[in-house]
Amino acid sequence: MNMIETDHLTKRYGDFTAVSELNLHIPQGTVYGFLGPNGAGKSTAMKMFLGLTRPTEGGFYIDGKIFPQDRMEILKKTGSFIEAPAFYGNLTGEENLDIVRRLLGLPRESVEEALEMVGLAEYKKRLAKKYSLGMKQRLGLASALIGRPPILILDEPTNGLDPVGIHEIRTMIRELPSRYNCTVLVSSHLLSEIELMADLVGILNRGKLLFEGTLTDLRDRARFEGLPTDNLEETFLALIQEDNLKRGMRQ
Amino acid sequence: MSLVCEYKKCRRSGLFPVFLAGGLLAAAVPAMNMFFRSELYLHRPQTPLTILLEANWQMMGMLNLFLVLAGASVLYHMEFADRAFLRMETLPQSMFGMFIRKYLVLVSVILMAFALEAASLAGVSICWFGMTEGMWNELGRQMGCLLVKMLPALALMLAVSSASENLWITLGVGVTGIFAALILSGAGRQNHILQLFPFLLPLETAWTDGRLLLAAGAETAAILAAGQGYLCIRRRFR
Numbered sequence A: 001m002n003m004i005e006t007d008h009l010t011k012r013y014g015d016f017t018a019v020s021e022l023n024l025h026i027p028q029g030t031v032y033g034f035l036g037p038n039g040a041g042k043s044t045a046m047k048m049f050l051g052l053t054r055p056t057e058g059g060f061y062i063d064g065k066i067f068p069q070d071r072m073e074i075l076k077k078t079g080s081f082i083e084a085p086a087f088y089g090n091l092t093g094e095e096n097l098d099i100v101r102r103l104l105g106l107p108r109e110s111v112e113e114a115l116e117m118v119g120l121a122e123y124k125k126r127l128a129k130k131y132s133l134g135m136k137q138r139l140g141l142a143s144a145l146i147g148r149p150p151i152l153i154l155d156e157p158t159n160g161l162d163p164v165g166i167h168e169i170r171t172m173i174r175e176l177p178s179r180y181n182c183t184v185l186v187s188s189h190l191l192s193e194i195e196l197m198a199d200l201v202g203i204l205n206r207g208k209l210l211f212e213g214t215l216t217d218l219r220d221r222a223r224f225e226g227l228p229t230d231n232l233e234e235t236f237l238a239l240i241q242e243d244n245l246k247r248g249m250r251q
Numbered sequence B: 001m002s003l004v005c006e007y008k009k010c011r012r013s014g015l016f017p018v019f020l021a022g023g024l025l026a027a028a029v030p031a032m033n034m035f036f037r038s039e040l041y042l043h044r045p046q047t048p049l050t051i052l053l054e055a056n057w058q059m060m061g062m063l064n065l066f067l068v069l070a071g072a073s074v075l076y077h078m079e080f081a082d083r084a085f086l087r088m089e090t091l092p093q094s095m096f097g098m099f100i101r102k103y104l105v106l107v108s109v110i111l112m113a114f115a116l117e118a119a120s121l122a123g124v125s126i127c128w129f130g131m132t133e134g135m136w137n138e139l140g141r142q143m144g145c146l147l148v149k150m151l152p153a154l155a156l157m158l159a160v161s162s163a164s165e166n167l168w169i170t171l172g173v174g175v176t177g178i179f180a181a182l183i184l185s186g187a188g189r190q191n192h193i194l195q196l197f198p199f200l201l202p203l204e205t206a207w208t209d210g211r212l213l214l215a216a217g218a219e220t221a222a223i224l225a226a227g228q229g230y231l232c233i234r235r236r237f238r
Helices: A042-049 A072-078 A093-104 A109-118 A133-145 A165-178 A192-195 A215-225 A232-251 B002-009 B015-040 B050-082 B084-089 B095-129 B135-163 B169-187 B211-238
Strands: A004-014 A016-022 A025-027 A029-037 A057-062 A078-081 A151-155 A183-188 A200-205 A209-213
Touching: A004 A042, A004 A183, A016 A042, A029 A042, A029 A165, A029 A192, A042 A057, A042 A151, A042 A183, A072 A078, A078 A133, A093 A109, A093 A133, A093 A183, A093 B002, A109 A133, A133 A151, A133 A165, A151 A165, A165 A183, A165 A192, A183 A192, A192 A232, A192 B211, A200 A215, A200 A232, A200 B002, A209 A215, A215 A232, A232 B084, B002 B095, B015 B050, B015 B095, B050 B084, B050 B095, B050 B135, B050 B169, B084 B095, B095 B135, B095 B211, B135 B169, B135 B211
Parallel strands: A029 A183, A029 A200, A078 A151, A151 A183
Antiparallel strands: A004 A016, A004 A025, A004 A057, A200 A209
16 A cells, blocks of 8 residues: 555646656555655655645645645644754754644653654753754654654755764664554655665656666666666666756757 | 643743833833822823823833734744744644734733733822722723734734744834834824724724724734735645
8 A cells, every 4th residue: 555645746836847747656664765866856745745835736645645635634644854954943852842742642751752763862951053953953853753653754864964873863764664664755865875775766857757666676777778787876877867868858 | 732832932032021021111101100200190180090091001002012023023933943834834733723822822921011011000090199999990991992902913913923934024014013103193093094003003092982992803803814814825825
């Protein structure tokens, strides 16, 4: 069963098409890596899933529910981290999470649990505006993870983290489906990161989905199309370049 | 539960200390005025509260309007400053519901300021004029009317603040509105339409006509509805 499924999802801003006819299929209990260069439309697609921006055409289902009719139901089950950490600077880390906890109707213990998951328990009493960039990132992740939601939408969650932090967060994301039966949609422009986390990948370029499947499927396709297969980064870059060339020729 | 969240968000934002300090400052106005100029007021024929309000309310009302401006600005600046608003939009709550809760927070803090000012007026009245019959009823009625007349300004400033991520726009609109009210106060006495200007309404103590209070209530509801309309449009066209 697909936890998230899109149907010709499109977003245009005037003449510019940010997302074009996107058909994603994200099975339940998987980590789905959403890959693409900067400006590919990954964040825009994720914002549409959360109701932050309205699709121009098409639609999507999250756990069988539709936006905007089932907005509350969808948001109750979805934890998210979009673009950059969002918090109240005048509150401590703990207080920030307590606000989210109360709005989600979660027990008090979920705050401490979320802080432990991201390694911020030691700094919970510090004001969020005094946090370093990495700590703010972790706070944003804690806010997404609090209450262990069944669906997680994470936009570049390891930005700003040190290598140890990246490893910790990546390991945690990797274990979420098996531990908590969670479905994770995680975006990145770094193939190496997605390679270590994701069960399935979707590659986006200039709003269009170029590929969806496992990494093995990606290698097979690359071999079939005569693209480099020695290393996935080269395969990815070749795929993007080929698409850019096709667009250049059409234009 | 969600209203508790709105109060918790205000920790260390300065909202409560500002309203406490502002309320005390406004409460000091009648006391200082009587202390230094009591001979101007002691022999007037009206009731003590009427004398005190006519002499002091324009200054007190203006201070209250500045407090409302500061409060409305702070309530949404804390949401926009570190993008907390974005997180709130991805939680299962209505953004209009959040707007109404913030409005209730603003009403509660202005009530705190009003309570201080009412206590000061009562104290000054008793001290200089002695206890008079019906003083408490009159005080309750007058302060109640003034609170109702303040509600449209609260709603308007909060709506402007919710629409503008830039704090300076909110402050600019508020300051312009307050000074416009001071300029229009003379003309407003003759013009029923001008009387409904949200920044002018709270400054005039003599306007206690029931129809005006109903109009203030309707104006508040209209501004709150406009706030909801704006939130719907913003989501639709983002």
